[in-house]
Amino acid sequence: MDMSLFLVQLLNGVQYGLLLFLIASGLTLVFGVMGILNLAHGSMYMIGAYLVYYFASATDSFLLAVIIACVIAMIIGIIIERFLIIHLYNRDHLDQVLLTVGLIFIFNAAQSFIWGNDPLGVEVPELLSSSIQLTDIVEYPVYRLFLSVLCIGIALAMYYVINNTKLGMMIRAGESNREMVENLGVDISKLFTIVFAVGVTLSALAGIVSAPIVSLVPGMGERVLISCFVVVVIGGMGSIKGAFVAALLVGIVDTFASVLLPGMSSMTIYLLMALILIFKPQGLFKS
Amino acid sequence: MILNKRTIKKIAMAGSMMSASLLSGMSAHAEEGPIKIGVMLPYSGVYAGPGEAATNGLKQALKEKGNKIAGRQVEFIISDTEAKPARAPELTSAMTDKDDADFIIGPVHSGVAMGMIKSIRNKDSIMIIPNAGINAATGAFCQPNVFRTSFSSWQTAYPMGSEAVKMGYKKVVTMSWNYGFGKESLEAFQESFEDAGGEVVKKIFVPFPNTEFQSYLTEIASIKPDAVFVFFAGGGSVKFVKDYDAMGLKGKIPLIGSGFLTEGTITAQGDAAEGLMTTLHYADTLDNPKNKAFRAEYKALYDKPADIYAVQGYDAGQLIIQAVEATKGNTADKKALIKAMEGVEIDSPRGSFHFSKAHNPIQNIYLRKVENGENMVVKTAAAALNDPARGCKL
Structure with a gap:
């Protein structure tokens, strides 16, 4: 592998990792703050992608479609938290798993009912549809570079909110000791609604922005859910920083393994997970 | 002939017997449900x-x-x-x-x-x-x-091998998901491609149902083959064809494949699918x-x-x-x-x-080309093609 090829592959890995982070961040945020294991996280990724497909063709504007889809996702998140999750805070993870697996079925049925079962695609927005020449033969789509920048932006924004705002302070406090936060007079139920809605919206946003570079098919949510869990487990359940590092690690390892160890590429990320868990059973950054 | 009572009775009896047997025949079927x-x-x-x-x-x-x-x-x-x-x-x-x-x-x-x-x-x-x-x-x-x-998987990919040689391709990279249908398609293609004098320089198997293709596409770009033969279907083929185009490979390294690459997926693939050549037993x-x-x-x-x-x-x-x-x-x-x-x-x-x-059907396999969002038939690549049915003792 020569240098330029190595760099292109590294770019592939980082770009994939950043996207993984965007998907996984919502899951780890919700788990870390609320202790809720949301298996329907992947479904929101799917719903986001289908919503942007629908509104992009209805409004002819990708940006407008992104905004509408995000708003709808947030509303769905609020509804799910207010009417369903709210009953589960004092129950164990098994009940949460049952409920959120039920939600997966509902979202899948809704997707199939509304949009049918044929694979769909979303056009890359005009402004970002060009490519940059990297080597003599490889071009890199501008949209993918834009995605990476967007993911880094979101990561920085999350970092800022969590470390430098009052909301972030409450989130951090909630992560370490929920009862204490409540006793200090914070309206924990409102905090939970916000966090859940944001978590769900992040997942939907990941689906929304990846819609132009993936194909929209039934069951696409379950597929990302697995990689998502690998990232969250490696990073440490509930740690945003951990999710970021783990996502990049998984992205890069997966990319290089697929080229260098073709026969084993499907197991390398699980191997990586197993190795890390042997030495760090709580993940890289246990919050 | 004078019809006396006995004759009439006989005819009537014969008639009723006939209708009875007819009825019973029908009811025998009706009983089968x-x-x-x-x-x-x-x-x-x-x-x-x-x-x-x-x-x-x-x-x-x-x-x-x-x-x-x-x-x-x-x-x-x-x-x-x-x-x-x-x-x-x-x-x-x-x-x-x-x-x-x-x-x-x-x-x-x-x-x-x-x-x-x-x-x-x-x-x-x-x-x-x-x-x-x-x-x-x-x-x-x-x-x-x-x-x-x-x-059979074999039928849909085999004719493309000799067609690829006719199109002037000598060195080809083949690629598919690492599962039965994909592997069988790649083997069938390779069989006829190498018989006709071509060479498969690299076989890439992507874990199923992974659709993160960037690293493989980068590798293909570095190999620079005459063409790439792929098997993908459904959502995976939409993603692959779009990624192939976005990486700038489409104009430089022709993409050919088993016809499932462009079945039910053309609308979602959009312009990226234009010009793709595939073989299959049907075309819309x-x-x-x-x-x-x-x-x-x-x-x-x-x-x-x-x-x-x-x-x-x-x-x-x-x-x-x-x-x-x-x-x-x-x-x-x-x-x-x-x-x-x-x-x-x-x-x-x-x-x-x-x-x-x-x-298994003995059927025609057609060479198709995507034009204006439709699989147009270029020609019959193989007429009445029979699968070799390896290992079948019927």
Whole structure:
């Protein structure tokens, strides 16, 4: 592998990792703050992608479609938290798993009912549809570079909110000791609604922005859910920083393994997970 | 002749006997009840689209007959396989033992097909595969009561090998998901490509159902082959074709493939699919009266265009109709029924075909090119192509 090829592959890995982070961040945020294991996280990724497909063709504007889809996702998140999750805070993870697996079925049925079962695609927005020449033969789509920048932006924004705002302070406090936060007079139920809605919206946003570079098919949510869990487990359940590092690690390892160890590429990320868990059973950054 | 009372009585008796025997003959059939057609297709998950289309096609064929064959009503027993191989044996046994199905139509997924074939051995039901292309179904695992109205993986990829050499490609990279259908397609392509003097310089297998292709595309760009032959289907093929274009490879390294690359996916692929060359046993644009009539009726019934899965389901229906008509409605004698099925010539929208000894269609394979969002037929790449049915002892 020569240098330029190595760099292109590294770019592939980082770009994939950043996207993984965007998907996984919502899951780890919700788990870390609320202790809720949301298996329907992947479904929101799917719903986001289908919503942007629908509104992009209805409004002819990708940006407008992104905004509408995000708003709808947030509303769905609020509804799910207010009417369903709210009953589960004092129950164990098994009940949460049952409920959120039920939600997966509902979202899948809704997707199939509304949009049918044929694979769909979303056009890359005009402004970002060009490519940059990297080597003599490889071009890199501008949209993918834009995605990476967007993911880094979101990561920085999350970092800022969590470390430098009052909301972030409450989130951090909630992560370490929920009862204490409540006793200090914070309206924990409102905090939970916000966090859940944001978590769900992040997942939907990941689906929304990846819609132009993936194909929209039934069951696409379950597929990302697995990689998502690998990232969250490696990073440490509930740690945003951990999710970021783990996502990049998984992205890069997966990319290089697929080229260098073709026969084993499907197991390398699980191997990586197993190795890390042997030495760090709580993940890289246990919050 | 003078009609006396006795003669009249005789005639009347003979008449009543005749009508009685006629009646009893009819009631013998009526006692058999409806012809039971079990349907084992996926209605949820990734393969829900093909499952639905195959069912639509099947029902369309029977609807043309008023849902009656040789005077007997047709009854459907439908179950959702969810394309999960682990569930196949249990669902199949329910169809054969509990429901007593005469025919079982299914499945879409080759893994499910292998599970079904195992469970249907020595049973009375006859299985008709309307999609799953795994070679072994009509190869090493072929059985008297298993028919296929679709294709073998081998058939869809083999003709492209020699075509690729004719197009002037010498060094080719092949790529697919690392699963049965993909591997078999790549092998069949390589077989005829290398026989014709080409060389496969690299085989890339992507873990199924991974659709993160960037690293592989980067690798292909560094190898710079004359062309790339791929097998992908459904959502994966949409993603692959778009990524291939976005990485700037499309104009530089021609992409060819098994026809599933552009089946039911062209709209989603958009401009990225223009110019792709593929081989398959069908094309929407195939110019024959049967295809036009079939497509018009399908559109009228279901308000969407027919696809290849609909054609294969439709032909499964035609196969049942022609065979049961040939046995005059008798489905109890399975040996006679299988014999009738082996003898039919099916007037399919893809062009007419009949079955090989291994019960796989002997059919034309077409070379197609995507133009203006449609698979246009360039020519017949292989006429009446018979699968080698390796390992089949029928």
